[in-house]
Every structure is written in C-alpha cells, then in structure tokens.
Amino acid sequence: METIDDTRKTTAGPKPKRYVIDLTVNGDPRTVVVKGNALLVNVLRDELDLTGTKKGCELGDCGSCTVLLDGTPVDACLVLALEADGSEIVTIEGVAAHGELDRLQAAFVDKAAVQCGYCTPGMILSAKALLAGNPHPTEPEIRAAIAGNLCRCTGYVNIVRAIAAAAEVEAVVEQGGEAR
Amino acid sequence: MFLPDFDYHAPETLAEACDLLRDLGPSAKILAGGTDLLIKMKHGLVTPRAVISLKALDELKTITHVPGRGVVIGARATHNDLVNSPVLHEHFLSVSEAAHKMANNQIRNRGTVGGNLVNAIPSADLPPILIALDAWITLVGSNTSRTVPLHTFFTGPSCCVIDPVDEILTEIVLPDQPTTGSTYLKFGLRRSGALSVTGVAAAVTMDGDTIVDSRICLGAVFPVPVRAHDAEDVLRGKTWSDELLAEAGEAASCCALPITDIRGTAEYRLDLVRVLTKRALKRAITEGHV
Ligand SMILES: Cc1cc2nc3c(=O)[nH]c(=O)nc-3n(C[C@H](O)[C@H](O)[C@H](O)COP(=O)(O)OP(=O)(O)OC[C@H]3O[C@@H](n4cnc5c(N)ncnc54)[C@H](O)[C@@H]3O)c2cc1C
Ligand code: FES
Ligand code: FES
Numbered sequence: 001m002e003t004i005d006d007t008r009k010t011t012a013g014p015k016p017k018r019y020v021i022d023l024t025v026n027g028d029p030r031t032v033v034v035k036g037n038a039l040l041v042n043v044l045r046d047e048l049d050l051t052g053t054k055k056g057c058e059l060g061d062c063g064s065c066t067v068l069l070d071g072t073p074v075d076a077c078l079v080l081a082l083e084a085d086g087s088e089i090v091t092i093e094g095v096a097a098h099g100e101l102d103r104l105q106a107a108f109v110d111k112a113a114v115q116c117g118y119c120t121p122g123m124i125l126s127a128k129a130l131l132a133g134n135p136h137p138t139e140p141e142i143r144a145a146i147a148g149n150l151c152r153c154t155g156y157v158n159i160v161r162a163i164a165a166a167a168e169v170e171a172v173v174e175q176g177g178e179a180r
Numbered sequence: 181m182f183l184p185d186f187d188y189h190a191p192e193t194l195a196e197a198c199d200l201l202r203d204l205g206p207s208a209k210i211l212a213g214g215t216d217l218l219i220k221m222k223h224g225l226v227t228p229r230a231v232i233s234l235k236a237l238d239e240l241k242t243i244t245h246v247p248g249r250g251v252v253i254g255a256r257a258t259h260n261d262l263v264n265s266p267v268l269h270e271h272f273l274s275v276s277e278a279a280h281k282m283a284n285n286q287i288r289n290r291g292t293v294g295g296n297l298v299n300a301i302p303s304a305d306l307p308p309i310l311i312a313l314d315a316w317i318t319l320v321g322s323n324t325s326r327t328v329p330l331h332t333f334f335t336g337p338s339c340c341v342i343d344p345v346d347e348i349l350t351e352i353v354l355p356d357q358p359t360t361g362s363t364y365l366k367f368g369l370r371r372s373g374a375l376s377v378t379g380v381a382a383a384v385t386m387d388g389d390t391i392v393d394s395r396i397c398l399g400a401v402f403p404v405p406v407r408a409h410d411a412e413d414v415l416r417g418k419t420w421s422d423e424l425l426a427e428a429g430e431a432a433s434c435c436a437l438p439i440t441d442i443r444g445t446a447e448y449r450l451d452l453v454r455v456l457t458k459r460a461l462k463r464a465i466t467e468g469h470v
Contacts, residue, residue: 001190016185036188036231058181059219060287061373072260072289077181078218079290080211082188083235126285147372148284 001085004033021085025050026094034081041065041076044091052092052121056150063149066122067091073129075148092121095128104128104166113162115153122149127163136169181222190233194240194350197232198322202346204230210348211235212256213290215283216299240294240350243267250355255294255317255348259283262293272354274469278309278364278381284373294349297333300340301375303400303443307334308381309364311397311405313354321346331397334404358393360386361464365456366399369443376400377444378452380432382460384415391415391465396428396457401436401449408432411457420465422458429458 004018016035023030025048032047041058044050044067056062058077065076068090095102101109104127114120123146130137130145137145142163143156151159164171191197201208209228211217220226234240240256243265251271253262262268262279269276282288282296282305296306297317307330315330319342330352333340342349362383368374379399385392394415396408411432418424438449463470 017187019188036186037183039183058222060215060283063284063286066286069289073286074289075286078214078287080188080214080218080231080233082190083211083214083233085190144372145285148286 001082019082019085021082023084023086024088026090032081036080036082038081039077040067040069040079040081040084040089043081044076044089050091050093054118054121056118061150062119063122063126063146064119066125066149068125068129071129071132073126073148090125090128092124095124102128104131104163107162107166108159111158111162111165113154113158119149119151119153123151123159127166130163131167136167137163138169139164139171142167142171183218183221184224184227186228187230188233189230190236192236194237194320194348195322197234197237198320198346198348200230200232201348202322204232206345208232208345210298212292212295213258213287215287215291216295234294234348245271248356250353250357253293253352253354255297255350255352256292257294259288259291259293259296260285263288272313272362272469274362274364274381274383274464275306275309275313275354277470278305278366281305281364281366281368287373293352297330297352298340298342298349300334300336300338300404302337302403302405303375303377303379304405305364305366305376305379305399307405308379308397308399309362310352310354311407312362312364312381312383312395313359314357314383314395315352315354317349317353318351319343319347320350321348331405331407336403358385359383359395359469361466361468361470363460363463363467363470365460365463367452367456375443378438378449378456380453380456380460382457382464384461384464386420386465389419391418391420394461396432396461398432398436398453398457400443401438401453403437406435408435408453408457410435415461420461422462425458425461428461429454429456432457 002020054064056064060078207229211233240254259279364381366376366379384394411428414428433454438446440446
C-alpha cells in the first residue's frame with residue numbers, strides 16, 4: 001500500500017494522508033486513492049459508480065450495504081476501504097454474468113421477492129454466499145443466512161421461497177414463521 | 181455517516197504493532213473487525229488520530245489445540261472462525277455455539293473475539309462461556325508479555341485491565357480441563373442481531389450423577405461478567421436433580437445486580453438468570469460441551 005503525503009496545509013490544519021489501494025471489483029482490477037477514513041461502501045458508490053450497493057442504517061444492522069469480500073458477506077458500511085486493499089469484492093453489479101440474470105436473481109423475479117427493492121442487492125449477495133458453501137440449504141439455514149438483511153416490505157416469505165427455488169429445495173414457509 | 185480523519189497503519193509484525201501503539205500514544209486505536217470501533221467513531225464517541233489495523237497479523241487468526249496448553253484462539257479470529265473451527269467442535273463446541281448466537285452473519289464475518297473482550301460491554305456474549313471454561317489471555321506490550329485470567333480482566337462497563345497505549349491482546353487459551361460439559365444460553369429480544377438481555381454460561385465436571393465442580397458466569401446483569409459463586413457452592417459434591425438445579429438458579433440470581441434499560445427491566449433480568457442458570461446447568465450436565 002503506497003502512501004501519498006500531501007504537505008499542503010488547509011485552513012483546518014495539515015491535509016490528511018492519501019493511500020493507494022488495489023481492489024478487484026466484480027473481476028476488474030481497480031486502483032483507488034483514498035483517505036484513511038474512507039468506507040468501502042462510499043468508495044464503491046461514489047468512486048466506482050457502483051450504486052447497486054445501498055446504504056440504510058450505516059451501523060451494521062440492516063445489511064443493505066452487503067457485498068462479498070473475498071467470498072464472504074460483510075457490511076460495506078463497517079469496512080474501511082483500506083482494510084479491503086488487495087481483496088476481491090463482488091457487488092450486485094457483478095452477479096449477472098454476460099447480461100443474463102443469475103439463477104438467484106431470476107428466482108427473486110419469479111417468486112415476486114422484490115417489492116421496493118432496497119434490500120434486494122444485499123439479500124442476493126447473502127444468498128449467493130450461502131449457496132456457494134451449501135448448495136441445498138434447509139429453510140432454517142436460509143433464514144439464518146439472511147438474518148442480517150432487513151426487509152421492510154415483503155415479510156421475507158417470498159424471499160425465502162426464491163432462495164429455496166434457486167437452491168432447488170422445498171421451502172415450507174408459513175406466514176409469520178419464526179425468523180432466525 | 182462519516183468517520184473523522186485519521187492516519188491508517190497496517191503493521192506487518194506484532195512487534196511493529198506494539199511499537200507503533202507505544203509511539204503514537206493515546207491518540208491511536210487498535211482496529212480488528214471494526215464492528216464496535218467504527219460505530220463509536222461514527223457517533224463521535226472516539227476520535228483517534230491514528231488507527232492501527234491488525235489486518236496483516238495472520239498469526240493472530242489461528243485456532244489450534246496445543247497439547248499441555250489447551251485450545252489457543254488467536255485474538256483476531258472472527259466469530260465465524262469460531263463457529264466453523266474443527267478444533268472447537270472437537271473440544272468445546274459450546275464456544276462455537278456461543279459465537280453463532282452473536283449478531284448476524286455479516287458481523288460474524290468481521291467481528292473478532294479479541295474485539296469482543298477488549299470492548300468490554302457487560303452484555304458481550306463471549307466472556308461468559310470463556311470464563312466458565314476458565315480461559316486466560318495473553319497481553320503483549322512493546323517490552324512485556326503477561327497472562328491474565330479472563331475473570332479478572334474486566335473492571336467495569338467498557339473497562340478492562342489492558343494498557344490501551346501499549347498492549348495488544350494476542351490469544352485466548354482454554355486450558356485442558358476435567359470439565360465434562362458446558363453451554364451458553366442467551367436471551368435476546370430477537371434471535372439474530374440483538375444484544376443479550378441476559379446470558380448464562382455453565383461448565384460442569386461430573387462423576388456419574390455427582391457434580392464434582394462447576395463454573396457459572398452471568399452476562400448483562402452486573403457491571404462485568406460475573407461468576408455465580410453462590411450457585412456453584414449449592415452444587416458442589418451433590419447428586420444432580422431438577423430441584424437442586426432450581427436451587428442453584430435461585431442462588432445465581434442473588435449474584436446478579438442488573439439494571440433496567442431499553443432491553444429489559446432489572447426484575448425481568450433476575451428472573452432470566454434464575455431460569456437460564458437452571459437450563460444451562462441441565463444442558464451441560466446431560467449433553468456435554470454444547
Ligand atoms: C449489528 C451488530 C450486532 C452485534 N451483535 C452482538 C452480539 O450479539 N453480541 C455481542 O457480544 N456483540 C455484538 N456486537 C458487537 C461487536 O460485533 C463485537 O463486540 C465484536 O466482537 C467486536 O470485535 P471487533 O473485532 O469488530 O472489534 P473492533 O471494533 O475492531 O474493536 C473493539 C475494541 O477493542 C479494541 N481491540 C480489538 N482487538 C484488539 C486486540 N487484539 N488487542 C487490543 N485491543 C483490541 C479496539 O481498539 C476497540 O477499542 C454487535 C455489533 C453490531 C454492529
Ligand atoms: S447500511 Fe450497512 S448495515 Fe445498514
Ligand atoms: S423489498 Fe423493500 S425492503 Fe425489501
């Protein structure tokens with residue numbers, strides 16, 4: 001990690017240091033210059049124009065900023081961009097290969113698992129990580145995997161159905177079923 | 181929500197990290213998973229001028245069993261590292277299970293055991309089970325290294341004995357021990373992503389139906405995670421029965437001094453201690469380390 005020392009002074013004092021970081025985002029190598037306090041979510045949205053990653057609570061509660069960092073789902077609002085230096089990141093923009101919807105995305109459309117859509121990018125990425133490690137999860141496993149992704153619209157029923165359909169497992173989802 | 185400005189360091193060795201911490205002084209903060217620290221910084225509660233990331237210290241991430249020493253957990257192991265560790269599954273599944281009861285998957289992928297201990301909030305989920313398993317920890321400074329029994333580590337809400345301008349928590353050791361069972365029960369307002377209203381960990385050493393020894397540790401009902409010695413005294417040397425465990429539950433509630441807050445009233449927490457202690461003991465006695 002290279003550091004750029006900017007010795008110019010601002011009225012507020014010395015300019016903060018800048019750092020050069022390398023990320024692989026959705027398969028593409030990207031080099032970005034960031035300040036120490038840059039959050040991964042803001043770098044993705046504001047520097048790389050990948051606005052599919054959403055911001056809700058910015059405190060790790062809602063999961064709308066979920067991205068895959070070296071394959072594991074994390075809240076990008078709680079990761080410094082510098083902590084991701086050298087890592088591979090997958091955002092929702094990287095899920096559909098060659099313009100074709102991924103099978104999870106197709107299942108979300110098919111099962112009407114999207115209402116306002118704000119939670120959807122994070123839901124899909126949490127689900128993708130689940131299916132990568134556990135291709136045929138049980139329903140409780142599906143619910144546990146998306147427990148860090150809040151949806152204020154759907155009541156989760158169709159989301160669980162969509163993930164189960166993509167995983168080719170049966171979901172016996174009942175309205176008001178206990179969330180895990 | 182933005183973070184204030186700070187310089188970022190990612191030292192390559194533990195020695196370098198300790199030296200940096202000492203040289204930068206109180207304006208520097210150690211960063212592990214950031215799930216507590218970055219939130220405090222977003223709220224303006226802490227405003228470090230430098231952040232020292234443990235990111236490059238992979239040696240602090242391993243979980244191994246060292247014969248003669250016990251299970252050694254690196255401070256930078258994440259909660260999901262604990263959940264998925266074959267070593268813990270073999271020796272103390274209860275620790276994996278406790279880690280699985282925390283937060284949500286995204287946070288478990290980032291948050292670390294070291295951060296959970298040093299952050300030192302009374303409701304933290306890992307201290308009770310680790311204390312019940314008699315854990316001790318290693319604190320390494322620029323010129324020092326010391327071992328601290330975990331039950332003496334916490335000194336108050338958000339306070340612990342670590343020297344914040346010199347020491348780094350490197351490992352947690354669960355010594356080889358005769359305990360036959362242990363478990364952690366948590367009551368939160370949701371099953372996921374909720375801090376504990378009350379948590380109870382119990383570890384027992386059984387000889388047939390006789391309770392040779394036990395350690396019970398309560399979370400979120402005292403300024404620090406606290407051993408329920410009175411309850412342990414009730415059990416020592418006795419043959420277990422539901423009545424005896426209920427008596428231990430009553431005794432445990434006398435060891436708690438809970439507060440009323442948004443998660444629950446003090447009375448409710450006392451009741452939870454009573455019930456969870458009884459249930460945790462029964463689980464540890466009848467099911468082993470779960
Ligand atoms: C949505 C959400 C849900 C949560 N749910 C739970 C829950 O259910 N149960 C629970 O117990 N906690 C919960 N937490 C709190 C938090 O995730 C844990 O306490 C976590 O273990 C903190 O670890 P960290 O690595 O992220 O710590 P950090 O934020 O990186 O650090 C925390 C503090 O410890 C210090 N520190 C970290 N590592 C070291 C070290 N090795 N040596 C010296 N100092 C160190 C830092 O300087 C800082 O002061 C939750 C947090 C969020 C955001
Ligand atoms: S915006 Fe990151 S978890 Fe809510
Ligand atoms: S579809 Fe609106 S929040 Fe989930």
